[in-house]
Amino acid sequence: MIADLVDRFLRPLRRGPLTRPYPAEALDLPATVRGLPELDAGRCDSSADCVRACPTQAIAVREGAWTLDVGRCIFCGDCARACPRDAIRLGNTVELAARNRMDLVVVVPLETRR
């Protein structure tokens, strides 16, 4: 019992600093983190279900391109859930700061088929 108490006392000392090394070291976020939505253009069939699902109108499909305004995106994942072909997934990229508003707009070209 005493040994257990001593161990509990020593544990924080053995663990070392709690502070994350970011930005000195790259981020290592778990896969469950909802980061930048990524489109697999090969799977997209331009059904625009993601456009209708987006609560902040961040997504648009027009002129052969899928565009995402990261400045509007709230990273909810509704687009990924709405997609019938699983073409969208939320990656774990969170370092998205930009100096210009237009730098926050992601444009993914879509090949037109049929």
Added chain:
Amino acid sequence: MTQIPDPAGQLRRSIAGRLGRSLHIRHLDAGSCNGCDWEIAALLNPYYDIQRLGIDFVASPRHADLLLVTGVMTRNLQDAALRTYEAMPEPRLVVAVGACAISGGVFAGGYASADGIGGVLPVDVLVPGCPPRPEALIQGLLVAVGRMEPGLPAR
């Protein structure tokens, strides 16, 4: 995304080299839901410990180098936000935190919202997220002091 391989000490010297002192931040809530504000508060906890980077928060815009703005910029707060900005000594930076401060986010188009702070204040850096993670905030601040590269990841 560029990662900087240098220890925190070098970063601290870089901030000091640009500003002649450490980076002092004034946080301004311009009609936020408090989500972003909690992430900003988390920057000061032992886990993120932003003070190791030579960055600290101050209680007055008169002491600040950087204005960290959260929220949609409600019409009621436009005057106050502008006066806060004008009270800051130069050089001054403005960082918009969260989808609301950038575009209005989920509140875009509301009658009481200016749809982001861009129409009221000159924004230097935009940090997207709802709310942005503390790491994203750190990156935004480092972009603001010109230490890290901005932008979306290369695809």
